[in-house]
Amino acid sequence: MSERSKTGPPPGPHFERRVPEGDSVERYVCGRCGHIHYSNPKIVVGSVVVYDRNILLCRRAIEPRKTYWTLPAGFLEEHETPEDGARREAREEASCDIVLDGLLAVYSVTHISQVQLMYRARLRTPDFAPGPESLETRLFAWDDIPWNELAFPSVHWALHHFRECEGRSLLAPFTNPPGKSGRPG
């Protein structure tokens, strides 16, 4: 979760803020060619990952909130499903292989235009290690979680929501029908 979530600067030298014809919202529009630059909310994907009832946290090696603890989470890439993104982030930040167990929560962090999809997951094996964006990775029993050193409010929320439904099956929303990517035909 980095600073690129902010509404950005003009995408090029000739762009100005105005409401395009037929639209109702101000956009960056190129004063030369009329090209409309849409900026969009960002999708963050992450997981509450458990092993033996202990929860995996990563201590951030990067700003913002460097040295604070977070869940394995980050920006969804283009052409990636949220589930694949959540697994990739766990691999990148904690060098681990996770098995997803349903969508735990959908959070909106509107001041930075983020929608966060948080999954419930477990470690496939007890192997994990810090990736380049983590200083340290560790399994915590609930009572040992460093509550005062968590990186973001949504890390608190996700942990508490995880706790609220621990041991129960999640009735997550539907997803793509098997084998369907949404490509027409």
Added chain:
Amino acid sequence: MSERSKTGPPPGPHFERRVPEGDSVERYVCGRCGHIHYSNPKIVVGSVVVYDRNILLCRRAIEPRKTYWTLPAGFLEEHETPEDGARREAREEASCDIVLDGLLAVYSVTHISQVQLMYRARLRTPDFAPGPESLETRLFAWDDIPWNELAFPSVHWALHHFRECEGRSLLAPFTNPPGKSGRPG
């Protein structure tokens, strides 16, 4: 849902595709100043809206799939929650006021980098009318739905998923704790 969902052209004249240091994916990077332009998947928000067991569909007045039937849905705007976005799209496309009833589905359409959040909703009153992006808006009994004239695969999926849990309560994922926006402090 428009063509702006494609991976775009370079954001400015000096941008080139390369993998930034410490990254693993090709991005547009400015050859002059090193600015990295991240492009991100887009979030579509929409609803299966019912009134008296009939389903509200909108006939598209715009490309792509002009004249085909769709759900009220569109791109989430910056600084908007998905729930607010789904209500706004219903207002814009069908001039109606809807009450959301839980997150029905999360679809990935990876070839155009979309994540679609589809809610279940009902009309607050039986008032609706085409907005500027719709040619026609209409309530359909299940058996009268124009199955061969639906705009997108995910419209089919959402209708069938709606049908699968009709009359039952949805156990949707958690959302922000009451009154919490994710702003620190």
